Amino acid sequence: MKETVLIDKEYITLGQLLKHVNIISSGGVAKHFLAENTVLLDNELENRRGKKIFPGSIVEIPGEGTYIIQHESSEDISEETR
Structure with missing residues (x-):
């Protein structure tokens, strides 16, 4: 499932x-989640919870979904937008 995630910051x-996408319940769980699960940022393995993700990036989490990051003012808004 592909989902567009709108952000209002850089x-x-x-x-x-x-x-934000309800994969973890709190920020403190992120480090453990990333140690135990595969996360791809623009088709490259990523495991740093503080990694900055900018509009135009794609985050793939096998078994969870694919998230396309867009700036909130983007014209490209779909029904799956959060």
């Missing part, structure tokens, strides 16, 4: 994204 961290 970037979102990977830990913030995981919490």
Whole structure:
């Protein structure tokens, strides 16, 4: 499932994204989640919870979904937008 995630700032961290899309319940769980699960940022393995993710990036989490990061003012808004 692909989902567009709109952000209103310059970037979102990977830990913030995981919490925003309800994969983790709190930021403190991010480090453990990333140690135990595969997360791809623009097709590259990523495990740093503080990694900055900018609009245009794609985060893939096998078994969870694919998240396309867009700036809130983007014209490209779909029904799956959060």
